[in-house]
Amino acid sequence: MIRSRLQLLTVSGRLGAIGASFGIAAGIAQASIGSHIPSWTGNKAHPAALGLLTISLSVSVFVAARTLHAAPPPSNETLTATTVWFAVVAFVCSTTVGKLWAIPGVLVLAAAGVTLMACGWHHFRTAVANNWLRGLLFTLGAFDLLMAVSAAPSITVAAGLVAGGVVIAAAVLVQPGRKTTVSLLVVASLPFAILTWWTIVTPLLTAVAFVIGVAATRTRNVTRVDAGIVAPLDVHSVR
Amino acid sequence: MHERISRRTVLRRIGLGTATVVVAGIGVGGYRVFDNGVLDAGDGRAYDAWATWRDDPTLLGAVAAAILAANPHNTQPWIFHVSAHSIELFSDPARRTGTLDPLDREHHIGLGCALENLVLAANVRGYKATVQMMPDAADATHVATVNLASGSTAVSDLHDAIGHRHSNRGPYTATAVTADVLTTLESVLVGLDGVGVRWLTTPLDRTTLGAMIIDATQAIIDDEQQSKDSFGWFRNNRDDIDTHMDGLTLDVQGLSPIVLSAAKILPATTRAAGDAFWLDQTRTVHTTTAAVYGIITVADTSDPVQQLTGGRLLQRVHLAATVAGLGLQHMNQITERIDRGTSLAQLSKFAAGMDALLAQPGRHALSTFRIGHPVRSGRLSPRRPVSDVTR
Numbered sequence: 001m002i003r004s005r006l007q008l009l010t011v012s013g014r015l016g017a018i019g020a021s022f023g024i025a026a027g028i029a030q031a032s033i034g035s036h037i038p039s040w041t042g043n044k045a046h047p048a049a050l051g052l053l054t055i056s057l058s059v060s061v062f063v064a065a066r067t068l069h070a071a072p073p074p075s076n077e078t079l080t081a082t083t084v085w086f087a088v089v090a091f092v093c094s095t096t097v098g099k100l101w102a103i104p105g106v107l108v109l110a111a112a113g114v115t116l117m118a119c120g121w122h123h124f125r126t127a128v129a130n131n132w133l134r135g136l137l138f139t140l141g142a143f144d145l146l147m148a149v150s151a152a153p154s155i156t157v158a159a160g161l162v163a164g165g166v167v168i169a170a171a172v173l174v175q176p177g178r179k180t181t182v183s184l185l186v187v188a189s190l191p192f193a194i195l196t197w198w199t200i201v202t203p204l205l206t207a208v209a210f211v212i213g214v215a216a217t218r219t220r221n222v223t224r225v226d227a228g229i230v231a232p233l234d235v236h237s238v239r
Numbered sequence: 240m241h242e243r244i245s246r247r248t249v250l251r252r253i254g255l256g257t258a259t260v261v262v263a264g265i266g267v268g269g270y271r272v273f274d275n276g277v278l279d280a281g282d283g284r285a286y287d288a289w290a291t292w293r294d295d296p297t298l299l300g301a302v303a304a305a306i307l308a309a310n311p312h313n314t315q316p317w318i319f320h321v322s323a324h325s326i327e328l329f330s331d332p333a334r335r336t337g338t339l340d341p342l343d344r345e346h347h348i349g350l351g352c353a354l355e356n357l358v359l360a361a362n363v364r365g366y367k368a369t370v371q372m373m374p375d376a377a378d379a380t381h382v383a384t385v386n387l388a389s390g391s392t393a394v395s396d397l398h399d400a401i402g403h404r405h406s407n408r409g410p411y412t413a414t415a416v417t418a419d420v421l422t423t424l425e426s427v428l429v430g431l432d433g434v435g436v437r438w439l440t441t442p443l444d445r446t447t448l449g450a451m452i453i454d455a456t457q458a459i460i461d462d463e464q465q466s467k468d469s470f471g472w473f474r475n476n477r478d479d480i481d482t483h484m485d486g487l488t489l490d491v492q493g494l495s496p497i498v499l500s501a502a503k504i505l506p507a508t509t510r511a512a513g514d515a516f517w518l519d520q521t522r523t524v525h526t527t528t529a530a531v532y533g534i535i536t537v538a539d540t541s542d543p544v545q546q547l548t549g550g551r552l553l554q555r556v557h558l559a560a561t562v563a564g565l566g567l568q569h570m571n572q573i574t575e576r577i578d579r580g581t582s583l584a585q586l587s588k589f590a591a592g593m594d595a596l597l598a599q600p601g602r603h604a605l606s607t608f609r610i611g612h613p614v615r616s617g618r619l620s621p622r623r624p625v626s627d628v629t630r
Binding site: 147152205 | 254255258259261262265266268269270272274276277278279281282283284285477478480481482496497499500501504
């Protein structure tokens with residue numbers, strides 16, 4: 001069983017790393033020659049920005065994939081977060097580089113599936129339930145980032161990237177009683193919400209992020225991602 | 240034996256469920272913001288032509304100015320052949336609007352508008368431009384040859400306004416357009432034979448024409464084929480805009496920022512909904528806030544040369560209005576119904592009504608527009624790049 005789990009992590013790590021490598025190549029192609037091959041790259045208005053986004057997300061997948069079979073073994077909560085992140089990246093990048101994401105998308109999704117198998121459905125469900133608010137906050141931050149990369153001018157893009165980045169950071173760092181985290185979250189999100197008030201979505205997102213952030217600081221069973229349920233894995237018993 | 244669930248647990252689950260639904264809704268909205276270009280209207284490859292039209296000092300730069308001209312439904316019905324001493328302008332037959340313009344009136348007016356920008360841009364580049372319209376009797380798509388000889392550089396306000404000119408379909412303020420301003424707009428007529436401008440400034444004339452425009456709008460909507468042909472050039476989402484780089488978009492409808500954003504986030508509109516919106520805007524915004532109507536007049540509305548010349552005048556008036564800080568919207572529903580009637584060998588009630596309003600025997604309405612002081616600036620429309628329209 002233990003050997004099987006490690007084998008699964010090795011497989012998912014390799015799948016993720018290969019998929020991410022193809023994804024990085026797709027991002028480079030989008031950023032450099034995307035406007036010249038629109039039928040392949042989805043005919044995007046901002047190929048350079050979307051290419052860079054794809055590269056960034058693919059690098060994050062690559063790093064996560066490489067750590068899957070590194071010592072010490074990842075906790076179930078880390079595996080859960082990795083599964084979700086792989087799935088999110090697979091979805092987001094399907095909208096950024098067109099057909100070029102076909103192969104990396106399949107590989108990253110497969111990596112997500114194998115990581116889920118390694119984690120186990122029961123542990124996955126438990127981790128998701130324990131971190132539901134954190135997940136919602138993370139989702140909001142991801143959508144801030146998504147809107148930011150499609151924005152203009154540069155000041156709006158920058159404000160959006162900061163807003164999304166800080167909301168995601170808050171989702172990872174939020175702890176009961178950490179009111180400073182929520183304050184930071186709101187302050188960092190406000191400029192983007194103000195600059196784009198007429199979309200309605202961004203001010204609403206900031207307000208909801210604030211409410212969820214406050215709720216998360218009051219919820220006792222919000223735990224750090226890296227401090228969750230660790231599977232009874234003895235690394236010394238396997239090769 | 241059932242496990243008892245505490246009230247706190249129930250409330251917590253309700254709270255989490257509600258938060259999840261709200262976040263999902265924001266997620267859908269956020270994705271639409273990303274996917275439909277809510278935050279980058281007027282930015283990207285489809286809009287580059289507006290930012291780069293002055294960059295190229297060669298004759299291709301003159302074409303870059305020409306492609307920013309007014310044209311029907313933003314079909315951009317032009318093809319340019321550029322050589323050392325001339326630029327040939329051709330019509331692109333694939334870019335017609337069907338039953339909306341069955342006699343090619345608007346098609347040629349749009350080409351005339353492009354011709355005017357081309358001449359202005361050639362003059363700025365030190366050329367003396369001489370225009371020959373319909374130079375090849377055997378080729379109806381060859382609409383003009385612009386012969387270029389060495390001349391002096393002629394800088395003009397009209398040329399400088401090319402990149403700022405946009406059709407403004409939003410509301411106009413109650414501020415009047417003075418007679419002096421109309422005289423200035425009319426002064427651009429110099430050198431264009433056989434065309435004129437008739438201004439409708441009195442409340443009675445404006446009300447009469449406004450009512451005819453509303454009637455004609457309703458008639459187009461009731462004519463299924465005209466409605467379809469019109470809707471066919473509407474680009475409902477950012478992917479369509481980036482793919483085609485032409486057509487009418489939500490951005491150019493003159494909406495307030497918050498309404499425009501909501502329109503982009505909500506699902507794409509149907510033809511029926513689009514028609515209803517158009518009629519409502521015509522009734523409540525376009526006709527009610529028009530400070531003055533202008534009508535380009537010619538002797539024969541079916542003559543391509545007069546259509547092209549009328550287009551040149553229309554473009555000049557639009558550029559002059561831009562210089563004067565005025566908004567201008569082309570409103571050709573009446574003439575579209577007149578030509579539709581002609582193509583079906585039916586007498587249109589609008590032809591007699593328009594002639595009576597003009598009260599200029601021997602002259603007919605070629606094109607109609609409204610002007611006024613705009614509440615909001617006009618927004619950019621997509622344009623195909625020069626490389627796509629030169630052969």
